[in-house]
Amino acid sequence: MSVRRVPDSVPWRLPRGTGRAVALLALLAVAPGAPRPASAALEIEVTSGVRDPVPIAIVPFAPSAPADGGLDVAAVVQHDLEGSGRFRALARARMPAKPTRTDEIAAGSWKSAGSDYVVVGRVSALGGGELAVDFDLVNALTGARLATQRFVGAPSALRNAAHRVSDVVYQKILGVRGAFATRIAYVAVEGAVPEQRFQLIVADADGANQHLVLESRFPLMSPAWSPDGQYLAYVSFETKHSGVYVQRVKSGERRQVSARAGVNGAPEWSPDGRKLALTLGGGGGNPDIYILDLTTQDLTRITDDPAIDTEPVWAPDGRSLYFTSDRAGSPQVYQINAQPGAHPKRITFGGSYNARPRVSSDGTQLAMVTLDNAAYRIAVQDLSSGAVRVLSHGRLDESPSFAPNGATLIYSEREGERGALATVSIDGLTGLRLKAPQGEVREPAWGPFSP
Amino acid sequence: MAENASMRRVIIVLVAAAALTLGGCAAKQPKPAPPAPGETSEPAQGAGAGTASAAAANPDDEAMGPQAGLLATRLVYFDFDSAEIKGAGTDVVAAHAKYLGAHAATRVRLEGHTDERGSREYNIGLGERRAQSVRRALLLQGATDTQISTVSYGEERPVAPGHDEAAWAKNRRVEIVYLTQPLPAKP
Numbered sequence A: 001m002s003v004r005r006v007p008d009s010v011p012w013r014l015p016r017g018t019g020r021a022v023a024l025l026a027l028l029a030v031a032p033g034a035p036r037p038a039s040a041a042l043e044i045e046v047t048s049g050v051r052d053p054v055p056i057a058i059v060p061f062a063p064s065a066p067a068d069g070g071l072d073v074a075a076v077v078q079h080d081l082e083g084s085g086r087f088r089a090l091a092r093a094r095m096p097a098k099p100t101r102t103d104e105i106a107a108g109s110w111k112s113a114g115s116d117y118v119v120v121g122r123v124s125a126l127g128g129g130e131l132a133v134d135f136d137l138v139n140a141l142t143g144a145r146l147a148t149q150r151f152v153g154a155p156s157a158l159r160n161a162a163h164r165v166s167d168v169v170y171q172k173i174l175g176v177r178g179a180f181a182t183r184i185a186y187v188a189v190e191g192a193v194p195e196q197r198f199q200l201i202v203a204d205a206d207g208a209n210q211h212l213v214l215e216s217r218f219p220l221m222s223p224a225w226s227p228d229g230q231y232l233a234y235v236s237f238e239t240k241h242s243g244v245y246v247q248r249v250k251s252g253e254r255r256q257v258s259a260r261a262g263v264n265g266a267p268e269w270s271p272d273g274r275k276l277a278l279t280l281g282g283g284g285g286n287p288d289i290y291i292l293d294l295t296t297q298d299l300t301r302i303t304d305d306p307a308i309d310t311e312p313v314w315a316p317d318g319r320s321l322y323f324t325s326d327r328a329g330s331p332q333v334y335q336i337n338a339q340p341g342a343h344p345k346r347i348t349f350g351g352s353y354n355a356r357p358r359v360s361s362d363g364t365q366l367a368m369v370t371l372d373n374a375a376y377r378i379a380v381q382d383l384s385s386g387a388v389r390v391l392s393h394g395r396l397d398e399s400p401s402f403a404p405n406g407a408t409l410i411y412s413e414r415e416g417e418r419g420a421l422a423t424v425s426i427d428g429l430t431g432l433r434l435k436a437p438q439g440e441v442r443e444p445a446w447g448p449f450s451p
Numbered sequence B: 001m002a003e004n005a006s007m008r009r010v011i012i013v014l015v016a017a018a019a020l021t022l023g024g025c026a027a028k029q030p031k032p033a034p035p036a037p038g039e040t041s042e043p044a045q046g047a048g049a050g051t052a053s054a055a056a057a058n059p060d061d062e063a064m065g066p067q068a069g070l071l072a073t074r075l076v077y078f079d080f081d082s083a084e085i086k087g088a089g090t091d092v093v094a095a096h097a098k099y100l101g102a103h104a105a106t107r108v109r110l111e112g113h114t115d116e117r118g119s120r121e122y123n124i125g126l127g128e129r130r131a132q133s134v135r136r137a138l139l140l141q142g143a144t145d146t147q148i149s150t151v152s153y154g155e156e157r158p159v160a161p162g163h164d165e166a167a168w169a170k171n172r173r174v175e176i177v178y179l180t181q182p183l184p185a186k187p
Helices: A018-028 A074-083 A107-111 A153-176 B088-102 B120-140 B163-172
Strands: A036-039 A044-050 A054-058 A086-090 A117-125 A131-139 A143-151 A182-191 A195-206 A213-218 A221-225 A231-236 A241-247 A254-258 A264-269 A275-280 A288-293 A299-301 A311-316 A321-324 A332-337 A356-358 A363-373 A373-380 A389-391 A398-403 A408-415 A418-425 A431-435 A441-448 B010-011 B021-023 B076-077 B108-113 B148-152 B172-179
Touching: A036 A332, A054 A074, A054 A153, A074 A086, A074 A117, A074 A153, A107 A321, A131 A153, A143 A153, A143 A254, A153 A195, A182 A418, A195 A221, A195 A231, A213 A231, A213 B108, A221 B120, A231 A264, A241 A264, A241 A275, A241 A321, A254 A275, A264 A311, A264 B120, A275 A311, A275 B120, A288 A311, A311 B120, A321 A356, A332 A356, A356 A398, A356 B120, A363 A389, A363 B010, A373 A408, A408 A441, A431 B021, B076 B088, B088 B120, B108 B120, B120 B148, B120 B172
Parallel strands: A054 A086, A054 A117, A398 A441, A418 A441, B108 B148
Antiparallel strands: A036 B021, A044 A431, A044 B010, A117 A131, A131 A143, A182 A195, A182 A441, A195 A213, A221 A231, A231 A241, A241 A254, A264 A275, A275 A288, A288 A299, A311 A321, A321 A332, A356 A363, A363 A373, A373 A389, A398 A408, A408 A418, A418 A431, B076 B172, B108 B172
């Protein structure tokens, strides 16, 4: 697990062009007629939690009305931390006081209220329309300040600042970088053939702040983030044929990078962002793994086997690929050097179905879909020991994707007629579910850390 | 999910309806990017100078096709994890092969599908394998290669909405789709 220290006092900025992005996104679907919202709220529910969550008090931050738009920063932080299953927050009604600075904290009173840590902070208006969020993380027993940090940005990015506060608190207390200020992409589907409606959506990791990236009556599949978080690659059948597309998320600008005869599928970015591994079927219809250089358009064939070879994903060092193949009869995961003529090595041996691999950012864990007691579930295999743990409990769980800190997986599950997204910590102890009120959401892809 | 939840609560999360779409509108309007050099973009683009004019016939539009006898049947079904044509499907494929052999300018698209079990891209592979199985059977019985294209939708376009064996059996299929635009006449 990669632990990266966040230096104290990292200023952040709203990425340029965010306002423009919304306008362009709307343009994509512009047509005369009554507009309606892209989609409705995702509900979040904590499905399990650790036995001994860390007790913490997140005191309401001093507001800066009206610039803060009424956003309750402390509430966002509380939702993040409690949602991780690792923390239990003190109810506001039980707080002995409402300090906003470290020197206002009477340490003993918080410890008696049951909190080991206290977070205090304030939002303040700077010149030029920007807001600052200052916060302190304090040891409730000793009164020692464990972290103090300031985030600066436009008011529209205040929610992102709250997630960054959560990231720092998570890291200071648990020693692992938090992944709250990250994004997910997923596919939402409503309706039945031939009136299906597919949407590619990007949202904050907590399901809030959804943006429609693309909409189609034909299937959209397999979204994959570029390592810099600027682009999505995905599969669209908009031409009644499969094609792989690359789209800049902010601007909506897109290009088709593969629409060859037969299957065009399963794009995954190389760690350097220059290439895509993908599946091509050719006119003969036999899917194999290829690497497409996005700059030169050069195509390199990696596998050549009459079996179905698909779902490639890069090892973090970029030297090899993991992929699914049924060359031994049933789907299993293999590893192959990312060079022509290389020979694959089988990685999974337990059970009759192991597919759709994903690798943790430190390269030690392989997540996949496994057939477990006649149900499709998410499992993680330790790549050094080979030990496999089944982490989910559904019947049709699929599409696991690691958070960039490697601590959590997001995947999709089916509950009756609805497909939902769910998360599980890689120790299997903590879970969350994000449900769409109608239709289904699936194929989540967790984006990288933002800079 | 396990019911031993030490915490259980529901939070309704805000949604910024950032993008507006149109109810009932016919899909997104992305600009089709030009294919990179060397790509064989499947829909033959060249037919007619008319670019995106709504009136221009798409060569991949669906046609009614022949309706006599078995030709009205366009679905071929498969067993779980199998691409073998069996039972009634054998006769259906034979009838279409015979028709295509006698109508050399007629084109079909074979759309392969799977049930919902298993991973999505792997199912794209399975659906393609089924479409190819039907393609080979058509070729063996009189159709020619230029008359046939294939696409796999995997589990993405189910016709039966359920989640049991009855629904799955209906979804494991190849659809034979007749296309409007014939092949150019041979000189």
